[in-house]
Amino acid sequence: MNHFTRWSSGCICGLVVGVVLAWTMTGKARDARPPQDRDALVALAQLVETEHRRVDLLVKAGDRAGAIRALEQIADGAWPSEERAGEAAVWMRHDVVGRLVRLELDDTPAVPPHLEALLGRITRRLNDGGGDLPPNAFTARLAGLQGELLERAGRDQAALASYEVALDMNRLLLDALIKEDL
């Protein structure tokens, strides 16, 4: 009985430790889930890409307000669901919102008048995908921008937490890229 207890406890401990080690040591990063409807993703990607190019031109022409308006319209506009167009669709929205917030912040040196609205927008988007998206540069930038906004709002502890999220995500991305480069 004693022998059996030892043997089985050894097996159970080994099983648990083995699974945990293998799962954590093979990297936390996962790729995005694929879209169910590829056409929807393609249409969205074309639209977003073209809008970015238009925003490039508006910024270049000095029409920052127009650029912000264009980004707001696309960010708040129709977007295919994550289930339909995959996580890449969420990343694209994070890219749009990240660029929008960056432009807004660059426009205002101190505390933007609609800081809370911007924070709300970012927080809403960071909760896309249940807040459990695989590491990606778009979401990492959004987390960093959230930190910047919180810092401007004087909420330093919360800002630090957001910066840490961005840093963690960037670290995983860097690990993956370095591995890829070897």
Next chain:
Amino acid sequence: MIRKHHRIMWAVVFVSGSLASCAKDSMSERTFAASDFSQRGAAGVEEGHPSVASLQNRLAAYEAQMSALGIGEDSPVVATREDVASREVKAAELDSFSDEDTASVAESTQPSRESRSRRPRVKQHSAAPSVAAPSVPGPSSMPSADTEEAAPSVAEDEGGDEESTTCTNICALADAVCGLEARICSLANKHSEEADYRALCVRAGQDCERAAVACDACSDPQGR
């Protein structure tokens, strides 16, 4: 007896670890990475530098395509966009400079090089990920350009190899990480008494250093 117990445990660790790794790998086979996207598609640069008017025409076409696919039937973006008239005015204003200026816009999507001494060197690599999956015009693996932030973005020209794309992305990421480090450490300076601020600043510094070294190494393969 104890030694035997340990042997059993480590044998099971090995077996279950291998099985878990295999399971994880097979799960990730059906995933979809940003690098599966090609860098530029129908809206892109392959036709040269599009004017604002042509971009707006394309936008309208893509919006129609989205509508046809039933995207946004509940909250139509298409109808609430800038109205056609204001688009035409802007197009007229902007078309005059579009050709040469889109070229400089393309340059502005590269990370700027001037601000920080530890900012990694960034070569002008070509950006397009080599695509295993069918080509979808979509996001690069780095965010779109901003004007003041060092915009982590991949380069504009197509046809580059996978290695240079990876290097471009490493350097863009290094830029982002070093930018974060600057913010975190400036915040930490305001809270110099608090250990968690200092710790994150140190960690960010290490990450920045590591990313910068990786960027330098891939930008200058001779130095590897």
